[in-house]
Amino acid sequence: MSTLSELITIVEADLAAQSKQPTLVVVAGPTAVGKTALCVQLAQHFRTEVVSADSRQFFRETSIGTAKPTAAEMQGVPHHFIDSHSISEDYSAGRYEVDCLALLDTLFQQHRIVLLTGGSGLYLQAVTDGLDELPAADPAVRVQLQQELATHGLEPLVAELAHLDPVAYNRIDRQNPQRVLRAVEVCRATGQPFSSFHTAGRSAAVRPFRVIKVALTRERDELYQRIDQRVDQMLEAGLLAEVQSLLPFRHHNALQTVGYQEIFGFLDGLHDWPEAVRLLKRNTRRYAKRQLTWLRRDPEYQWLTVS
Numbered sequence: 001m002s003t004l005s006e007l008i009t010i011v012e013a014d015l016a017a018q019s020k021q022p023t024l025v026v027v028a029g030p031t032a033v034g035k036t037a038l039c040v041q042l043a044q045h046f047r048t049e050v051v052s053a054d055s056r057q058f059f060r061e062t063s064i065g066t067a068k069p070t071a072a073e074m075q076g077v078p079h080h081f082i083d084s085h086s087i088s089e090d091y092s093a094g095r096y097e098v099d100c101l102a103l104l105d106t107l108f109q110q111h112r113i114v115l116l117t118g119g120s121g122l123y124l125q126a127v128t129d130g131l132d133e134l135p136a137a138d139p140a141v142r143v144q145l146q147q148e149l150a151t152h153g154l155e156p157l158v159a160e161l162a163h164l165d166p167v168a169y170n171r172i173d174r175q176n177p178q179r180v181l182r183a184v185e186v187c188r189a190t191g192q193p194f195s196s197f198h199t200a201g202r203s204a205a206v207r208p209f210r211v212i213k214v215a216l217t218r219e220r221d222e223l224y225q226r227i228d229q230r231v232d233q234m235l236e237a238g239l240l241a242e243v244q245s246l247l248p249f250r251h252h253n254a255l256q257t258v259g260y261q262e263i264f265g266f267l268d269g270l271h272d273w274p275e276a277v278r279l280l281k282r283n284t285r286r287y288a289k290r291q292l293t294w295l296r297r298d299p300e301y302q303w304l305t306v307s
Contacts, residue, residue, distance in 0.1 A: 003306045004041050007214060010302060011046070011113065014212050022108040022209040027117040028124055028295050029216035030288035032226040034306050036069045038216065039117045040077050048111040049078040051100060053118030053127065056257055058096075059087045061249070064234050064242045065259035080107075087246075087254040097126035101207075108209060121294035128213070130205030132198050137182075138189040145181045145188075157184050165193035173290060175261060175283055178253045215301040217292065222307070224285050231281050239263065258283045 001009075011025055027042070029035050039050050052058075056066040060083045068082060080103055085091050100116075104127075107114045116127060125131065149157060157180050162169040164187040172179045183194040218226070243263040246255060250264055262283060266276035295301055 003216070003304050004038060004045075006304055007038065007042060008045060010214065011042075011212060014210070015113075018210060020112070022111075023113050024104065024128070024207075024209050024211050025113055025115050026124060026128060026211060026213045027115060027216065028121070028213070028301065029119060030223065030291040031067065031119050031284060032230045032288065033119075033216045033218055033223060034226075035117050035119070035216060036073055038306070039115050040073070040075050043077045043115055044075070046111075046113045048113050048115060049080065049107055050074075050115045050117060051103065051107070052079060052081040053096075053100075053116055053120055053123040054082075055093070055096070055118075055120040055123050056254070056259075057082050057118075058085045058091060059083075059254045060085070061087050061246060062242070062254060062260075064237050064239045065257075065263075067230060067234065087249050087252045090253070093122045093126045094131060096123055097131060100127050104209065119288075119291045121291065125298075128207070128211045134197050135186055135190055138185060141185050141189045142181070145185055149177060149181065154180060157181065160184055161187070161194075164188075165195050167195035168193065171195065171290070171294065173257070173287065175258055175287070177256050211300075213298065213301045215295045215303050216306050217303060218306050223288060227284050227288060228281050231277070231284060234259070235277065243267070258287045 007027070011023070015023065025042070027035055027039050043050050054066070056062065057068045058081055059066075062068070069079065081096075081100070104114060116124065118124060122131075145157065154175075154177050157177075158169070158174050161172075161174075161180060161184050165183065168183045172183055174180060186192075186194040186197065217223070239259070240263060243260055244267065246260070247264075247267070249255060250260075255261075255264075259280065262276050262280040265271055265279070266273055271279070
């Protein structure tokens with residue numbers, strides 16, 4: 001049975017067993033696993049629409065480095081939250097939760113099923129379960145951390161996070177300065193681990209729709225090969241030129257991610273081009289591993305192996 005057939009069977013069985021309450025089908029998975037192609041086929045089967053929960057694809061200015069689906073790949077299926085914002089906007093998971101729930105309220109008036117897809121676990125969680133309440137930012141601590149980052153770089157802060165909160169160290173994107181700064185900020189300001197505010201035992205937020213969670217995976221060697229091929233395609237498509245055009249905006253959160261930081265390093269003279277490519281592939285593989293780790297924390301996901 002194909003992965004698409006397996007997924008259709010899961011959804012149809014759930015629909016047959018429940019009332020007419022609308023259903024959100026979450027299709028999650030690491031980068032390059034094949035989420036877009038599968039969701040397009042699934043949306044065509046159920047005659048519905050796709051909502052993106054990929055926090056890197058919200059922004060109009062970043063296309064190549066985020067592997068944003070093309071019009072041809074979307075095959076006419078409506079996709080929401082792609083090219084929806086500018087990198088100059090401070091767009092958070094909390095704001096996305098509010099905006100996405102409002103959109104789903106509209107879409108469920110037209111469709112019994114809507115698809116939510118992406119690899120950003122925090123954004124998926126925001127929609128399906130709600131977010132943990134974190135302490136408010138401490139301006140003094142934040143300024144101090146930003147000064148340390150500018151003076152010494154990210155590595156000492158990552159090392160501090162490993163000491164203060166090993167759980168958060170293993171969960172978050174350690175190549176993302178904003179994520180690292182926020183975690184260390186909470187640790188310093190409260191004297192408690194950042195991860196302690198992520199209460200796994202809390203009750204999920206009540207939603208006016210049912211949720212089916214499916215996560216895609218592949219054999220590791222196959223996934224890593226696909227990641228390397230995707231990076232090669234990005235470079236051929238003009239990733240270097242895209243990053244050069246974004247230099248004036250490099251301080252924005254949207255660019256503190258894999259795919260851009262490695263090229264910024266090349267442009268800054270920190271490493272040569274072959275090393276930039278090597279780092280880009282390595283860091284993308286590490287990012288995929290962290291995505292899988294995040295998703296495996298949630299026992300509600302049904303796992304399907306794509307091949």
